[in-house]
Amino acid sequence: MRLTFLGTGGGRVVVMKQLKATGGWVLEIDNEKIHIDPGPGALVRARQYRTKIERLTAVVVSHAHPDHYTDAEMMIEVMTEGGRKRKGVLIGNEHVINGGDGYRPVVSPFHLNALEAYHVLTPNRKVRIGNIEVLATETRHTEPKGIGLVFKGSRTLGYTSDGEYFKGQEKYFQGCDYLVLNVLRPKGIKWPKHMNSEQAVKLISAVKPKIAIINHFGLLMLKAGVDKEAKWIEEQTGVKVIAAKDGMTINLENTPEGLGKWIR
Numbered sequence: 001m002r003l004t005f006l007g008t009g010g011g012r013v014v015v016m017k018q019l020k021a022t023g024g025w026v027l028e029i030d031n032e033k034i035h036i037d038p039g040p041g042a043l044v045r046a047r048q049y050r051t052k053i054e055r056l057t058a059v060v061v062s063h064a065h066p067d068h069y070t071d072a073e074m075m076i077e078v079m080t081e082g083g084r085k086r087k088g089v090l091i092g093n094e095h096v097i098n099g100g101d102g103y104r105p106v107v108s109p110f111h112l113n114a115l116e117a118y119h120v121l122t123p124n125r126k127v128r129i130g131n132i133e134v135l136a137t138e139t140r141h142t143e144p145k146g147i148g149l150v151f152k153g154s155r156t157l158g159y160t161s162d163g164e165y166f167k168g169q170e171k172y173f174q175g176c177d178y179l180v181l182n183v184l185r186p187k188g189i190k191w192p193k194h195m196n197s198e199q200a201v202k203l204i205s206a207v208k209p210k211i212a213i214i215n216h217f218g219l220l221m222l223k224a225g226v227d228k229e230a231k232w233i234e235e236q237t238g239v240k241v242i243a244a245k246d247g248m249t250i251n252l253e254n255t256p257e258g259l260g261k262w263i264r
Contacts, residue, residue: 001155001252002028003180003213005244006038006045008226010162010184011218015067020217021045021246022067025180026053030131030153034058035075037161042071043078049247053078057088058129061106062161063139063146064095069106072096076107080114089129090118093136094145101144121147137172139163142193150176155252158207162216164192165199170206178252179209180244182216186224187232194218197229204237211252212237215244 006023009015015022023042027034033055035042046053056079061069072090079088090112095103097112097120112118119127121136122145128134137148141163148161150172158176160169162184173179181203185196195203197214204212214233217226230243242250 001157001178003250003252004028004049004051005215005246005248005250006042006049006051008215008217008244008246010067010182010216013219014217014222015040019219019222023071024068025215025244026051026056027151027157029151029155029157032057032130032132032153034060034129034132034151036060036149036159037062037068038071038075039067040070043074045246059088059090060134060149061090061092061096062149062159063093063141063143064099064103064106065143065162068162069096072107073111076111076114083110083114086114086116088115090115091121091127091129091134091149092118093143093147094120094122095143096120103143123147135172138166138169140166140193148172158209160195160203162194164195165202170203173203173207173209176207176209177211179204179207179212181212181214183214183229184216184218184221186221186229189220191218197233200233201236204233204239204241208237209239212239212241213244213250214241 007021009020022039023045024037099105123138135150139146158173187197226243234241
């Protein structure tokens with residue numbers, strides 16, 4: 001299993017000023033290559049970091065906020081060779097695919113028709129991408145139809161997407177070997193419907209993955225120092241915590257201990 005981060009930025013200021021890249025991240029597992037939340041600049045960052053997006057088998061968009069969907073159509077263009085080959089899968093929430101509640105669909109009919117399949121997921125619904133089972137989880141975010149995800153194959157990885165911690169959230173991620181959390185703000189600073197470091201501690205402590213990876217940092221998180229926050233979370237939970245970096249690839253099966261090896 002490999003994760004490549006094409007951007008670790010989140011929140012309006014970081015996105016607008018591109019203080020961190022915002023291209024989402026790519027999961028490679030069991031011969032599937034899945035681009036998750038391809039936000040602004042995903043195509044450019046993929047080229048910059050030499051990520052072979054031509055080999056994508058799926059694109060996943062967790063919710064209809066621009067920092068998560070802006071380059072989704074470009075990833076579909078690459079995956080389908082400009083729409084010439086019907087291939088690949090798109091997974092999105094209700095607003096991503098169909099719009100509603102003030103949101104427009106973020107993927108055109110042309111791009112949907114270029115795919116082998118596309119799926120609208122709601123919490124607790126499952127679909128398969130080749131060898132991988134994908135489960136949608138509940139979120140508590142400003143985009144009310146947003147979903148988190150669990151990818152289950154030879155290993156299991158959970159992704160919180162955006163949203164604050166809520167009691168019972170851990171039930172979705174029980175049994176995950178690895179957990180990616182969008183942690184927008186540092187400890188001591190809350191923002192409704194978004195996760196901070198203290199909330200990350202609650203979720204990680206309940207799930208106890210082998211490794212937790214924090215991602216999607218807002219301006220105050222960058223000012224606090226993402227590595228410092230990761231270290232603090234690790235001390236509180238006893239779980240290895242990595243602060244993702246732009247362009248970082250994490251290989252999660254390189255050691256018998258399952259602690260992984262990360263390359264910047």
